[in-house]
Amino acid sequence: MAGNSFGNLFKLVTFGESHGQAIGGVIDGCPAGLPIDTEKVQQELARRRPGQSSIVTQRKEPDTVKFLSGIFEGKTTGTPIGFIIENANQKSNDYSHIKDVYRPSHADYTYDQKYGNRDYRGGGRSSARETACRVAAGAIAKQLLKDVTFTAYTSAVGDIKLQKKFEELDLSEIEKNPVRCPDPATAKEMETFIKQIRSQGDTVGGVVECVISNVPVGLGEPVFDKLHAALGGAMLSINAVKGFEYGSGFAGASMKGSEHNDHFRTDGSTITNFSGGIQGGISNGMDITFRVAFKPVATLMQKQKTINAEGQEVEMQGKGRHDPCVVPRAIPIVEAMAALVLADFYLLNKTSKI
Amino acid sequence: MAGNSFGNLFKLVTFGESHGQAIGGVIDGCPAGLPIDTEKVQQELARRRPGQSSIVTQRKEPDTVKFLSGIFEGKTTGTPIGFIIENANQKSNDYSHIKDVYRPSHADYTYDQKYGNRDYRGGGRSSARETACRVAAGAIAKQLLKDVTFTAYTSAVGDIKLQKKFEELDLSEIEKNPVRCPDPATAKEMETFIKQIRSQGDTVGGVVECVISNVPVGLGEPVFDKLHAALGGAMLSINAVKGFEYGSGFAGASMKGSEHNDHFRTDGSTITNFSGGIQGGISNGMDITFRVAFKPVATLMQKQKTINAEGQEVEMQGKGRHDPCVVPRAIPIVEAMAALVLADFYLLNKTSKI
């Protein structure tokens, strides 16, 4: 409720605005006895961090996570894991120009309508800065699910699309380029395009693909909490996401049943995987595959017409340091949310049979 | 938890297997004092009912809803609304042939792995019969949101796609043809194609579009429970759904920010609506638009190879009466789930400001 909690058994609540003193969160329900490598948490945050490469926002945020509870002598104790990430770079004065202005396709107008007031500095709570907490918590979830691998990568930037299928890719290439696309040639093309878009003061959208391997059979709950419904809801909760599809996705809508059905091998695995690793809402042990569409960032370094809180037309232009394309930094966020979903279902599944 | 509940304040829990005595549900949290037209509930069920036209399954199920509580002298009392729908047509013997067989791309294998046993008759709990309860509850939610209109329609069947945009369509045509496509010519083409597919013992997928109009500003919660995240999760929980997109959707990923931003009019409405009526996870008063991809039905009237519970290869063929394409009957389900989501956020929004 009220939207700041995620999960039922492995539960995360986050708090914090982009320009407050700190953001943070609480993980409630992580089982006791789990060894925690805090360095790995920091590494995940580094993948999401501003300023990490030449094609992302040049804001400086070290994004150092500080764990305040729930970990003792290197292991979880079963008590809530509280953490904070201080906001190092609170240039609040950057935002005075938008105090009374509703930026197009931002959350300014809807927040004001819903709440009657808002912290207008840098988007406040609606800023994607909040996703740092998701990445920190997701890094804990990954450690709980240590045998499962979560691999997301950039598959499209604007009209530049990765033409290869997952099976043909060398995933070790992902972190070698700033775009996080596993095909070096396509990655280069995307990088060039993002720089060109930025030089125009414009922005561009993109698509992230994610593959989850080595998933235990049986995760997910029938009816309303199907595994893909939870994954879809989780992905759609990430800032700027416009669509989600898994397995055959929208392309599956054009197919015939005789083409689409995944036939079994005698070990229970399937020859094809149009199901995307999920049948009847429950993982079947095959790779879980899904794609997430991100819209272009709404903040432009161009003049735009818009309105203010009094309903008057005004002209505005983005200031500060923004991402021309969110997709490269969204990769660890997609993985984190996937890990949070699976951790939750992993715990719940312990109660499915007597 | 355990997957059979939906919503937080306007909450639905459903129960029942396709071949048990009855399915049913409980709505907890519907405000008191709401006049209920039970005939309208029955009309919604009729739109989902088997046997309603020549292109859907010819099973006979009257799907008569019986309200057991929570409504007194024509109005809700604030107490839970319990209801049941009896299973009139329980031909359990139809299913003995699949008792030990895992049908391809069904939930048989995953249920057995997760639970250790299952009610194999007609899919049991994994049958789409369960969605009748969603439609009944959604019809109550629609009455709570009496000023909001929910309009879903078929926009694709296989490769046959509606070429017109929402604004160009005559929505009064939707219920005039069995496919529920608002363009009569395209509807005819789809109908013919579905019949042809059925004559081959095959099935086909499709796409449903939905437009929600006259939505109050302010529905939806930031961060994890964004309005579109809840809508996406709800749609993905419907049987056979593979993808969800809203507003510009996947196409938005190819766009530039300068094209995609929705500019304000002075009254707070926007000139374009790539945002799909939702900004920062909160409704902005514009039409909410989304699309849902359905895969082809997995039950074919063709011989298929598969395995049984002992991991042996067997041959099977669908029996009974199944839909060649679920999309026409999915229309009221999509609307119902949308209404349940909005009813929940509508109540929650009453607590957002002092």
Added chain:
Amino acid sequence: MAGNSFGNLFKLVTFGESHGQAIGGVIDGCPAGLPIDTEKVQQELARRRPGQSSIVTQRKEPDTVKFLSGIFEGKTTGTPIGFIIENANQKSNDYSHIKDVYRPSHADYTYDQKYGNRDYRGGGRSSARETACRVAAGAIAKQLLKDVTFTAYTSAVGDIKLQKKFEELDLSEIEKNPVRCPDPATAKEMETFIKQIRSQGDTVGGVVECVISNVPVGLGEPVFDKLHAALGGAMLSINAVKGFEYGSGFAGASMKGSEHNDHFRTDGSTITNFSGGIQGGISNGMDITFRVAFKPVATLMQKQKTINAEGQEVEMQGKGRHDPCVVPRAIPIVEAMAALVLADFYLLNKTSKI
């Protein structure tokens, strides 16, 4: 939320008014593979049933539970267990005299203030008839926790108090007398007193004690969901309950620490049990002991002054068949709620360690 759901993992939602067609409920989260003896469920309902003895209400209600889903070939399937209990004895005309009258110390006034209208027939939703659903669900929870024993009994009726401690009692006596007091002499005294009170058209309160034995160590969650907090909340949710204490209870408030501390044996058990089987909110394997205070029934067979919905003074007198003392019939309800609480924590505890 909205008050009709109980539990998180072993979850019960109930519905139904005393004079509607049926009451019922849904258990969501019962693990798959549990053999269910429906006869035992019926036996528990018989202990709560009206008309079972000469000292309880003489209403005739067979209270036959009908399971509609979730059980297949004698075992749970992991899907929700829906059930209904038909209201056989709906003498709605008995209640026309209180349609506009607020009975003293009933829920009439508060329901009308909260909801604006109510089903006035026999208390509607506020009737203790609802507890039949708790007993049915509790009987399933008891089968899940088959090694745990739940034993409640009457320990006081008005000023007549059982003087013996739990250890001195012969619990096999409980079901041998209509009061459900394990000491035959005290039981006889209580029975005589209840009959005398009834002959005066009056009612009387009482106390129920409950002992839960053979509880696994580790049930309960620290901080807000301590085992005794959940038990207390559960008991206080039963109609007419005014107080709850566990272990040393209110008497413990007069004790010194040097008297109250329970010293360990080397096997981890304790010599005394002032803790009531719970330390830090978590079961320690000792007997869980608690007491529940019930107020006298508010419906009297005497003339009482009260007010009507217009705020005018009126005179009223109870009609129909009511209990002079609820305690004897409350015994299975107390046990059922205790079983529901423990079942929930039992499942949750499966997730406490890696």
Added chain:
Amino acid sequence: MAGNSFGNLFKLVTFGESHGQAIGGVIDGCPAGLPIDTEKVQQELARRRPGQSSIVTQRKEPDTVKFLSGIFEGKTTGTPIGFIIENANQKSNDYSHIKDVYRPSHADYTYDQKYGNRDYRGGGRSSARETACRVAAGAIAKQLLKDVTFTAYTSAVGDIKLQKKFEELDLSEIEKNPVRCPDPATAKEMETFIKQIRSQGDTVGGVVECVISNVPVGLGEPVFDKLHAALGGAMLSINAVKGFEYGSGFAGASMKGSEHNDHFRTDGSTITNFSGGIQGGISNGMDITFRVAFKPVATLMQKQKTINAEGQEVEMQGKGRHDPCVVPRAIPIVEAMAALVLADFYLLNKTSKI
């Protein structure tokens, strides 16, 4: 779930161990636009603070709350209110003597059994230090319910009991003595007794009474979430609580219906208030009255026999600075929990009628 969250709409999650870097919490769901006086929050914390008087623990903890989010320009924004309270006084070496020892009637044994490991420093999560977060959050809830007054006081310490009824007391006396008993003579007697008990290295229990005045009619939900069930569960979740009763409480169990019924005045108020301000689980506008029993503190400054983690008998003695009686410092905690319960139901009640 997992026990560290409280409430549904006005929701608090807390984290932190007594000897970690900080404790803290997140309030999710506080409506936007509420002016927050942080000084009042600090004043409530001062009432719970160690070292505040000569009869409580002499630990030094400033208990300064730091709000990190959710408040902007003096008002709530509708986003989560994150806060931390640093642990100034982490004398961890004080606790090495109990690292492997299970203190009698503490949570050491049950935590180890449940979680397999624990932060043994000062009770870790099971320390009452956690209640500081409840007091901070409760102080916000009180500001939301600005017209409601919450007044708790000490009514018994050991066998010394306040003989006056609520109506006879001068509540302005409560904060004038360190025991927080509104009758100066009884307060003096209690104070003397506590000092005497402390000089013996012993501890003693007590009783807190609470009166909530000016409560809106209609708060509370029927069936499982009755207002008194929620209050009882909340109070029982406070460390050391053994019992809860409201209105007539356990004494009501001895009464006849003809004595216990609260008769209406024509304005809907009642002449007596055995109901304790709640009928059918819903507030009726009268004062809500309840009593909470606290056991004596388990840590004694005396030698006690106990066992260690290997099941060997060992001798131990409390070190450090502990309360001889928790009741004086529990007063603001009782009020805080009551405020949290009412705030939650206050918000929920906004959705009860159309």
